[in-house]
Amino acid sequence: MFDEDRNAGRALEIIVGLITAFISIAIVALLTMLVAKETQSLAVVVGCAILGVLLYWFGQLSYRLLFNKAKSSGGLLSPATIKFWCGLFGIGALCGCVFAIISGEFNVLLICVLNLGSCIVGWQVASKRQRRIE
Secondary structure: OOOOOOOOOHHHHHHHHHHHHHHHHHHHHHHHHHHHOOOOOHHHHHHHHHHHHHHHHHHHHHHHHHOOOOOOOOOOOOHHHHHHHHHHHHHHHHHHHHHHHHHOOHHHHHHHHHHHHHHHHHHHHHHHHHHHHO
16 A cells, blocks of 8 residues: 655656755745744744754754665664654644534544545554654
């Protein structure tokens, strides 16, 4: 059904690498605007810290994609990173399901259920990859 070891192709890797590089550049611009305002509030410091983490993550993805540098685990992302994102999006999908049921938005409910399913599959792929590494 799903082969996680199948190569997407070098051209697609370069396209996605350029997209993640553009996201990194946009985050640098956001950080520059936040620092240029010179407001010393806790919200700015927390926002800059979150943007800094995102900049590191997207920059690392961009570097790996553009220069064809895989992780030691053989993939672009480590199993822990995949589990983190699947868990985060899975919790969001569960919350979305609850709000969709409460508000009667069944189209949104369908999207949230599909998102939850993809998060479960992603978690299983990460677990399988982690067992293969160990």
